[in-house]
Each structure stands twice: as structure tokens, then as C-alpha cells.
Amino acid sequence: MAAFRFGLALAGLTLCSPALAQGGIDKADTAWIAVSTILVLLMTPALALFYAGMVRRQNVLSTMLHSFMLMGIGSIVWLGLGFTLAFGKSNGWLGGFEHVLGQNLSGSAPYGSQTIPSLLFFLFQMMFAVITPALISGAVAERMKFGAYVVFVTLWLLLVYSPVAGWVWNSDGWLFKLGTLDFAGGTVVHLASGVAALAASVALGRRRALSHGEPILPNNLTMTLLGAGLLWIGWIGFNAGSALAIDGISMVAFTATQIGAAPGMLGWLVCEKVRTGKPTALGAASGLVAGLVGVTPAAGFVTASGGLAIGFLAGVACCIAVTWKNRLGYDDALDVVGVHGVGGALGAVLTGVFASPLANPAVNDALAKGRASLILTQAIGVVTVGVYSFLLTLGILKVVGALAGGLRAEAEAEDTGLDLALHGESGYNL
Amino acid sequence: MAAFRFGLALAGLTLCSPALAQGGIDKADTAWIAVSTILVLLMTPALALFYAGMVRRQNVLSTMLHSFMLMGIGSIVWLGLGFTLAFGKSNGWLGGFEHVLGQNLSGSAPYGSQTIPSLLFFLFQMMFAVITPALISGAVAERMKFGAYVVFVTLWLLLVYSPVAGWVWNSDGWLFKLGTLDFAGGTVVHLASGVAALAASVALGRRRALSHGEPILPNNLTMTLLGAGLLWIGWIGFNAGSALAIDGISMVAFTATQIGAAPGMLGWLVCEKVRTGKPTALGAASGLVAGLVGVTPAAGFVTASGGLAIGFLAGVACCIAVTWKNRLGYDDALDVVGVHGVGGALGAVLTGVFASPLANPAVNDALAKGRASLILTQAIGVVTVGVYSFLLTLGILKVVGALAGGLRAEAEAEDTGLDLALHGESGYNL
Amino acid sequence: MAAFRFGLALAGLTLCSPALAQGGIDKADTAWIAVSTILVLLMTPALALFYAGMVRRQNVLSTMLHSFMLMGIGSIVWLGLGFTLAFGKSNGWLGGFEHVLGQNLSGSAPYGSQTIPSLLFFLFQMMFAVITPALISGAVAERMKFGAYVVFVTLWLLLVYSPVAGWVWNSDGWLFKLGTLDFAGGTVVHLASGVAALAASVALGRRRALSHGEPILPNNLTMTLLGAGLLWIGWIGFNAGSALAIDGISMVAFTATQIGAAPGMLGWLVCEKVRTGKPTALGAASGLVAGLVGVTPAAGFVTASGGLAIGFLAGVACCIAVTWKNRLGYDDALDVVGVHGVGGALGAVLTGVFASPLANPAVNDALAKGRASLILTQAIGVVTVGVYSFLLTLGILKVVGALAGGLRAEAEAEDTGLDLALHGESGYNL
Amino acid sequence: MVKIEAMIRPQRLEEVEAALRELSVGGMTVTEVRGMGQQRGVTHTYRGSTYTVNLVPKLKLEIVVPEERAEEVVDAIVQAARTGEVGDGKVFVIPVDAAVRIRTGERGPAAL
Amino acid sequence: MVKIEAMIRPQRLEEVEAALRELSVGGMTVTEVRGMGQQRGVTHTYRGSTYTVNLVPKLKLEIVVPEERAEEVVDAIVQAARTGEVGDGKVFVIPVDAAVRIRTGERGPAAL
Amino acid sequence: MVKIEAMIRPQRLEEVEAALRELSVGGMTVTEVRGMGQQRGVTHTYRGSTYTVNLVPKLKLEIVVPEERAEEVVDAIVQAARTGEVGDGKVFVIPVDAAVRIRTGERGPAAL
């Protein structure tokens, strides 16, 4: 999205826009992106619900708090430094400092050649910066120290998310220049966080309850379902808003998103039916998220049929991937690796496979050197972002662990539950 | 809505629109309908909450899943075949095949004389196709086989919803040509599903717990209230979006919707106060939904006072109607008949009574042969759609029952609860 | 907001708007304010969740109902009389009767010099009128008679809210003319309701459980967190929509809102960490609301740094203020005084401190007599509205108490819980 | 006096209640419990893994009656709670030394 | 030793706790239960129909004490839990053969 | 027969279950309870105020066994439930006069 769109805008199916005003701002585009920004903001509380429903009751608040903290920390860090590192004038790897603390952002002048105010572009991007680190929290649920978590996500946002967003979406970013297609964040958001989740699972180790053989049953799946439903709603802003205008591309992205989530849900349910005989409500929720993850990098580049295929494949693949951890022994509590890591990587590659000039004329450029070359470019994006995020995450956790005297809550706190032990509260008194 | 609006658009209170661009697309209209589409999408998870709060705790997930399944199945069926059966070039009864699998839909060219991209019109209509069969699920809650449910709603969407939507909203539909007024789906959505709910209640029979005299207490009314609140929010997109533009009609519809829901709530509470002495929270939730159902067919055709009257009458009437089932002996678990059937029929007729040229100049045409004639036309719509939906639903259930070896879950599964028996999960582990 | 904007519009950073159509309506502005209206509507169910999660389980439905009732009563009262008292042609103190029952409101002509239909302005304002009295309900939770509550909020809406809204936002209102800045309702909404909450706490007396030393533990903090998240979402419509256009001011307000909520959350958590050593999830939820309350009057007048400062100060101040009640002995059950009263007053004064012409050129006018004078003007607004609301609320409660034979539910009803005693329901059967 | 403790299937509560009413048994206290025994546990599915939860939901009834009524009450419960399937539960009889009605201070069988 | 079982109104827990503390009673176990007796059940409304739920929420307290302390503890509970209205509940005294403190393995009254 | 009642830490359920399985104990009933004793209550924070809740979550196990097995079962539970920290809980042994298996009507030790 983002910068990417500038490159493609001329070629895109942009709706004709006599409303384009002085200063290049289009009010209808602005209204739509303001709405999209709000929709993406909604995804973080939705994620809090989605995750919190799956943990045990004694950790339900600490899990929600992991997401909510990003609404606080992420907004401020993005204002202070994150945005400028990603979207300031870049040397290919990192942006300059011209937007530190929101400087040089305006309510009435656009960022680059966009048709929305730069302040709005900053806000829209902020919501991505808020939710991405929150995604990782699913891996560390039920056992991480609160203070360590806070420092970790702050550093991760600055050292992993911001640079990577710049590589892919800043028009001077090296992956952008390479031609990597990532419409709304398959690589930047999902892969980066999914891989970080793997690193964090390894760094933190397994929950004590797993060794005790205690059953870890989700405390409230109705909450998880509601979260999944709201994620779907918000995701339309995430993907269709990434057109940064209310134009033909945004319509294509809206369609692909809707038509990607649906078969993701059905794919996961079919996979469950085959495996255990019982399609589950959690499977429906997980599958729709998997479908959405898969279609995210592709949304503005594929036709409805492309979205259908990607969504279904992501649903099935993630359903299979979430059981890996049992064999491999890492404790990715809420399956961030299986859903966002695998779904993000798969989606990025499948974007190369299904990108179609019928959906978006800009794909013609991307296919200039042939489809194989595009798929390779996509794979390069996946590998470099994946390796970078994995290594940096490990490094950050090392440092944080040293500073905080360990990453994990005391054994007793873990047994009691983090809500009471760390926060002095319990989720329910029913 | 839909096609209906084309007929009326010239006469409507359309806001002047210099932003109307080449190709006839208006970006502000497009932004508004994109938002409305998202709002209608929100109604399906909202319905899941509304319904799931009312069942017993052992069926809470299966009930939510009934709604969520439509987000998966409905989206794909509508893409594949539903839309074209409803909105393809019609012989009055059924549309042609030109939009199978989303063909001939564009992100930049409108459908007919509309001012939004045809792809968006397709998406907006999709959300109606998703929620309508989900409404029926309230009648079959706590006892239907999952596989049978899936096949049933798929067939119902194709054989009942799609044709009926075409009759009323396709500009070549026979009820459209007859002059039936249905702004946003009183007949197409609520009556059709409410009558289908009656047929399904009869076909499935009563829950075992009712015979045992077990108390069937709602597991979580806070969830039902939240669902009702979100339904209200989404319904504004449903009704005001049915203007298919951000124009004077959409403002009229927004007003009527808000002013219909409010007295629906109060009407139901007054009815309860009179009947049992205790106004209830569930009554407030039910009443606001009843008000919204009642005002749906009328929204773009009535003044605020008209909306007020319709909402109040619907609130009182539905409050009375939900007790019929006890006398008549059918087990409409969550009162789809009493709320959507009765509210939908009442609203359709009252649309004839309260439609006013002050709200919408197009009503002048509708009143050309006098108000009695308009009311008769409305009644014809109600009766034909009602009879069609009832008979087809019975027929589909007969076939599905034969295929699936019965419509009902095993007795033991029903006693254990469908969540654990059919899906291997339980909603809460608190 | 509202009328205020007319005064400032010319000087504002309005985006250029070639889309401005005949009749002065701008479709993009209309679409944005329609969306904002829906977002503000969402805040009332969100408030229901926020409050209901904090009470004991036996009062969860009655608490939700307190908010939902306003969606019913508030909408109708505002249509009937409230709007015209606030926004009819005013003598400085009260508006005329030209809009009784929605008369003279149009879907296609603007109110005054606005660019949106007057019907939409009416709807947008309605949502403020709906939520403001609902805010008070947090103070009277767990012990007020239902009938008395219904009459109380009806009278309060007409006798307190409507006039005060007119004083501040009607362009003929005396506080408006004085130059009081209240962008989105710091004084009108939060201070007025917060002070009313104090009066109501005093009038009703303490809950019986407090005297018994029973622990009053929140029944479901996940609900409170969800409510807080949705409040944040809705609040963007509340504040950014108060620009009444999708222009530069709305972008400034959006930014300040987001950047005010975030440090509010963090400020409260820091305060808790210092005080008790444990940052809590409820603290995060309360803090973000406090930040939003604080930034509400300032939103369209301050830069991001201004928002940051106000939000942080509000978060810390309210965290401290909620413990006053323990010392002073009034039973403000859910801390409406500490959050909305204190946050509203603080925000109003800090608006005077941080208002900046960099954010909004109109501030130049407001600063014509110097910043000290502006701060004084703000303080005058706070004091007069505060005193008016306090006295009127006490008076209304006196009358209602006389009519209803006391304001409080029977002792037995309070002990059993209001849900079962007054409404014959219980929230959960888990 | 004795206390009769019955662990039964939740679905049989209404039948047992009715049977007790017929015998004019004055009171009862009910607790939600989970039981383990010969009855197979239920299989839960979680993200594709399945595992068995041994404890199944039961209700525990406690009814204090004069010793001489114990036999008929136990029989009534056994009959009303029986489905014939594994998992129907047990009835235990436990001696009670004393009983007091809090409201009146009455003691012994009069307190029941 | 004996086990004192008291079914009381939930609202009286604090009073009873205080009374027990006064007597330096060492421990107690509390269970949420629902009771049936002379007290009228509560009426629930559901979509316009009303019906009565016979079981009302109570708390069950279990306190094991040496036999010689039983009398005073029972009296203290009865006094603290009494409101005088129907539904105040019952106290039962049940013989206990043995007691063990898990932490230390202490047995008999020393375990309490 | 006797009924063994054990109040244990929720976290020790799996260990106790395993120990009982080893002894081939046929059945058990589990209740969620809250207990008060020497263990310090937990501190709750609420909007900046903190206060202590004396009752901490425990599980109550009820296991009816023939009198001759009581000793070994009690010992097994004590061992499996012990952590050595205050709050490990108690085991009580209570006489049982009679037992019936609802499904079959079997009585006495055969019913267990």
C-alpha cells in the first residue's frame, strides 16, 4: 500500500475525480481513508478479544492488555519516531528525521503525490504500526512479564516494523524498488510479526501448565468469535483503504478481501472435518483470519477468483500449520506462527502467482520480466524480511531479558494467573 | 432499494452532485456505499451475538456458527450464482447468467444508471444475501444437524432469497413492476426469512428440553444486548445505504431508521410493563430490533413521524406476537417468526399507509392510483413472497432431511448440547 | 462543535472543495458526517459495556439498560423538543420552537452556513444528546429505581443538556458569544454530566453493600475493556466529526483525539504503578477514556503535542481524582465525577492553555485578548455550566423523588440485585 | 437425621425435583460439580488437536431428612435419576448429628 | 471432630466471617450453591412469558472444628446469618473421623 | 464406607488424579470452592484502591471408598497435593452409611 500506490496510481483504475481540489486533496478520498483508518484502529481491540478468548480465564486481562498497550505505546512511538523512520526521505533502508514528533505533517496538504492530507496518511499508517506488534503478543501469552513486554514491543516497533515498512512501502525502499508487491502488509505486517512470534516462543520457553499436563482450555470462545468478526470488518479498511483512495483499486481490494476471508473459513472447516470429523467454531474464526492474512498482500492485485483461491489455500495451510508446534516443541500459545507467519509467507508468494492485470493494470509492469521473476521477487521479500525479523527479535529479547531480569513472570505468578499476580485483577467475578 | 432506486432516482431528492464523474461514478456516493456495505457486514456477527446470548450455554457456539457460516457460504454462493439470479437481466422471475462468478462487474463502471461501481453494488447486495438466511437460524437453534444446516441455507439462498430479491428489486422484477415499495428489505429480507423460520420450526419439531419442562434460560443477555446495539449501528447502513447514494433520500432513510428503532424499544417495554409489570433488558433489545424491522421497507419513503409510528406499532405488535408460539405449539426458538415475520409483514403494509411525498417525491407515483391501491399492492407482495418462501422452505427441508438422514441432531447430542456433541468445544471455561 | 464551526469556518484550514454543490451541500462532507454520526451512536452501546462490566453480576443488565434507554428516549425527546431548544433561533439562553418534532429540517438543505443537510446536523447532534445523560448513569448504578431513572434522564435532557448545548454551540448562545472554546463537548457533555453525577450520588446516597463491607468486584472486566475500545473508535467520530466537514480541522481533531487517548492510558498506568505497584487493565481502560475526555474540548484547536500533553495530564489527574470519593463519602459508583467531571473541567481549561493557531487559524481570534483572557473565558464556562448542572440536577431529582416515591429501589431489591428484582432477568446463566 | 448426597446427570434435575415434591421433602441444596467415574470423558477439539476431558458435568444434591425417611427418599431419587446409561451417578447416605434452622433456631428434625 | 455445614444467604457472608474470626476459627470452605425450601423462588421473565425458578442462590460454608467447639460455632453462625425472613438457611453438624493437613501431614484437631 | 473430602490447590488436580488412578480408585466428584485459612488472601486493585479478598480458589474432591482403603487413598492425596507452602489444604474423612449406584441399584461398596 502506501508509497506503492504512488508508483502505480497513474496506471491504476482510478475513478475519474473532478473533485480533485487545489493542493491535490480529494475530499471523497479523504473521507474514505479517514473511515479506513478508524476501521484499522478497530482491529486492535478486535485482536484483544480474539486472543483473550483463547487463553485460560486467569490470563484473560493480561492478554487483552497486551493488545491495548499498543494503542497507547504504538500511537506515541509512531508519532515520535516510527513514522519518520519508515516514511521519511529514505536511503533505501531507513527514513530521515523530518517527521519526528509529527513535524511537517499537514491537515490540508498531501504526502507526495497522494490525494489525502499527509496527516491522514500518517494516521492510517499509525494503525498498522499499532496492530503489528500486538499480533506477536499471542505467542507470549500467559507467561511474559508485563514490563518486559512493554519494552520489547517499543523496541520492536522501532527496530523491526518501521524499517521493514520503509523497505516495502517507502518509494525509496529497497524492496519497493526491487518490485516486491505487498498491497496491504502480507510481508510487512503478517510475516514480520509471525516470524517474530516464532523467535519469541523460542526465547520464552514453554508454559508450565504444558509440562504439568494441565488442560489449557479457551476461557470464552464467544469472545474469540466476536473478535474474528470485528477483525473481518476492520480488515476491509486495512485492505481496501490501502488503495489510499476510493477508486477502482479499492473496489478490487474490497472484493478480494471479502472473497478471501470466506473460503479461508470454509477451508479450515473442511480441513478439520477431514482430520477430526468435527468442524469447530474456533476453526471458523481461525480460518477466516487465515484467509484474510493470505489475501492481504494480494488484495489490490487479484480478481475475485484469485482471492478465492488464495483464501482457500491459506485456510487449509494454516489449519495444518498450527499443529506443527506440537511436534517441534515451541510454545506459540495462540498460533501466531501458524496463522500469521505461514499465512503471510504463503500470501506473499501467491500474490506473485495470482496477480492479474485484469484486476490492476499496474500488474503489467510487475510482470514485465515474467511471472517466474515476480514470484522470485516475492520470495526474496519473504526471506529477507523473515530473517531480519527473526534475528532482530531474538536480539531485542536478549537485551530486554537482561534489563528486566528475565522475560518470564515468576513461576508462582504463572500458576496463579497473570491477571491477579501482575495486575491485581481478575477478568470475571460471575 | 437497489434497482428500485433507479426508477425513482430522477424524482428523488438527490443532492446536486457536481462530483459526478466520467463513467457516471460519484466518489462521495461510492465512499458512502462502501461504508454502508461494511455496516451491513457487521450485522451478521451482531446477529450471532444477539441470538447466541439467548440460547443455553451448551449451544452458544453452534448458534454463533450458524450466523458465521453465512459469511463464508453466503459470500461465495452470491459470487457464484446468487447475484446473477437476482440482478442479471431478468424475465420478471429470474435473472440471467451474465454475472456468474462475478463476471462483468467492474470497479470503475456502474451497474445500470447508478453512480457507484457495479462491483460495489454487488458487494452491498452480498451483505443482504449473507444475513437473510442467517436470520432463519434463530428458529432452528439448539437442535439442527450442522451438515443439514449448511446445505439448507445454501439452497435457500439460491432458491428463495435470490429470486425474491429479483422480483422486488430488479427493475424487471414482477413485483417491482407492480409497484411494490420495499426500500431496504421488509419483504425480501424479513418477511421471507420470518416465514421460512415458521416452516423450519414446524419441520424440525420442538426441542427435547421443552417436553422435559427444563427451564431454558438465556446464557448471556449482555451478549444479546451488545448484538442488538451493533445491529442498530449496522442497520443504518442497511437502510440509509439502500439509497445507493449519499443524497436526500439517504438522509430521510437514516432519520426514519433512528426514529423507528427508538419507539420500537419503548413500545416493547410498555407492552411488557402492562403484561408482566416488569420491563426487561431483553425486551429493550427485542423491541429495538422489531422497530428496525418494521421501518426497513419504509425507511426512504416516510417522514420522521411516519418512522415513529411504524416503529412503535412494530414494537408492540412483535411483543404480543412472540407469545403466539406457546399457544400454537411450534418451537421457534428465538422468535424469528414473531419479530421478523410479523414485523416484516406489518412494516410492508404500513409502508403503504405512511409513505409520504414529503419524504420522497417518488411516492407521488406510487400513490397515483390512491393509497388504498398502494396498500393492496403492498399486501400482494407480502402474501406472494410469504407463500413462496413457506412452500419452498418446506420443500428444501424435505429434500435436505432425506439427504442428511434427518434434520435433527441425535437426542443425546441435543441433551449434551450441540457445542460439545457436534463441534467438540464448549463456549465457556470460566 | 456545531455552531461554533460556522463562526470559524472561514478562517479554518478547510480543504478546498470544488464538490460544493448547489444549495451549499458538499457530498463528501455529508458522507463523512453521516459516518461520524454512526460512530457517535456506537458510543452508547460501548458505554453500556464499559459501565456494565464494572458492576456486580446481579446488576449487569440494569446497568446496560440505563445506557440503552437513552437510545430510545433520547432520540425521541431530541426529535420532539431537545434539538429546537438547543439549536432553534436562540435568545442566548434557549432556542425557539421552529424545529419541534423535526419540522423545518431537510435532507437536502443545510442548517445555517454548513455544508451538510440540516437533517444530518440534527442526527449528529442527537447522538450527543443520547450519550450525555447516559454518562450520568454510572453514578446511580446498582440502586436507582427504573421508573425514576427514566423520568430523571428525560427531564435532564430537556432542562440541562439542551440549554447548555445551546449556550455553547448555538451561534447565538451566550457562552458562544463570550468566546468559550468547546470543540466537541468538554463542557457541554463531560463537565455537565460529571457534575450531575456528583449531585445524583449525593441525592441517592451510598449503596447498602458499601456499609456491609461487601467487596464490590467488577463482574466482567473484559466487557469494560471492549467498551473502552469501542468508545475510542466512536470518539473519533465525536471529535473529528465535530468539524462538521472532512477538512483540515477534522484531520487536526482526529490526530489530537488519537494522540490524546494514548497518553491518557499510559498516564493512568504510570499513576497506578507509582501508587500500588500494579498497572491494571481497568486502569488502561479508564485512562484512555480520561485522555479522550480531556482532549474533547481541545481536539480541533491543538497540535499533536498539545493533545499529547492534555491526554497525559487528564490520565494522571483522573487516576488521582477517582479516589476522592472514598475520603469524601459520596458513592459515585463508576467514577463519573472523577473521570468526566474532573477530566471535562481540566480539558476545558487546558484548551485555553494549549489552543494554537498552528492547529487552527481560528485560535488567533480566540487569543485576541491574550491567553490569560482565553483561559479565564474557559473557566467561566466551566463554572457556570458546572453550577447550573449541579443545581438543576438536584432540583430535578427532588421532584422525581417526590413523584416516584423515592429514588432508590427497595432495600431487598438492592440486595437481590436490580436485574432480577426490577427486570425479572439475570445477566448470566453460565 | 441423615444427609442424602446424590450425584446426578444435570438433565434429570426436574424429574428428581418432582419426585421429591411428591414425597413432600422440604428442602434441598444443589451444587454444580464435575465427576469422574466409569463414564467416558468428553473429547474436546482445539485447533486441530483433540483431547479428552475426564471430568463431566454433574449436579450434586444434598437433602437432609430424618433417618426414617432416608430409604424412601433414596429410592425416589434413584428411580427419577436413572437413565440406565453409564454415568447416572451415585447416592450416598451420611449421618448428621444436628440441624438448626437459622431463622428460628429450631433444632433437630423440626429444622428441616 | 465435626463438620459444620451452613447454607446461608450470600449477603450474610461478611457477617458470618467476622463472627468466626472473633471465635478464632481457623478455616472455612465456601461453595456457591442453589437451594430449595420454603422460600419462594424468583420469577424470571423471558420475552413476555414469566416462570418461576425454584432454586435460589445460597452459599454453603463448611467448617471442621473439634467437637467441643461445635456448639459455640453453630450459635455464632446462626446469629450472624439470621435476618428473620424465610430463606435464612440451615446449619447441619456432621461427624468427621479424621483430618489431615496436607502441607505438614499433621492429623486430628492439630490439622485444623 | 467413608467419604474422603480433600480441599486442594487447583493446580494439583492432575497430580492427584494420576495418583488415584494408580490406586484404581473408581470415581471422584470435584467442586470449585473458595477457602479461607492461614494462607494470605489475594490483593485486588480497583481503580487505585486495593483490598484483600480472603477467600482463595480451591478445589474440593469427594471420593467415597470402602473404609479399609481410606488410609492409602488419604496418603496418596496428601502426597500428590503437597507443595509445602501454606494453603495446600486439608483432607477430612467422613463416615458414610450407605451408597447406591443409580444406574443399577447396586448398594454398598459394590456401588462405588
Ligand SMILES: Nc1ncnc2c1ncn2[C@@H]1O[C@H](COP(=O)(O)OP(=O)(O)O)[C@@H](O)[C@H]1O
Ligand atoms: N467413588 C466415588 N466417590 C464420589 N463420587 C463418585 C464416585 N464414583 C462415582 N462418583 C460420581 O458419580 C458419577 C457417575 O459415576 P460413573 O462411574 O461415571 O457412572 P455410574 O455411576 O453409572 O457407574 C461420577 O461422575 C462422579 O461424580
Ligand SMILES: Nc1ncnc2c1ncn2[C@@H]1O[C@H](COP(=O)(O)OP(=O)(O)O)[C@@H](O)[C@H]1O
Ligand atoms: N432438607 C434440606 N436439606 C438440605 N438443604 C436444605 C434443606 N432444607 C433447606 N435447605 C437449604 O436451606 C435453604 C433455606 O431453606 P428455606 O426452607 O427456604 O428457609 P428457612 O431455612 O428460613 O426455613 C434452602 O435454600 C436450602 O439451600
Ligand SMILES: Nc1ncnc2c1ncn2[C@@H]1O[C@H](COP(=O)(O)OP(=O)(O)O)[C@@H](O)[C@H]1O
Ligand atoms: N477448619 C476448616 N474447615 C474447612 N475447611 C478448611 C478448614 N481449614 C482450612 N480449610 C480449607 O483448607 C484450605 C487451606 O487451608 P490453609 O490454612 O490456608 O493452609 P494449610 O492447610 O496449608 O495450613 C483453606 O483454603 C480451606 O479451603
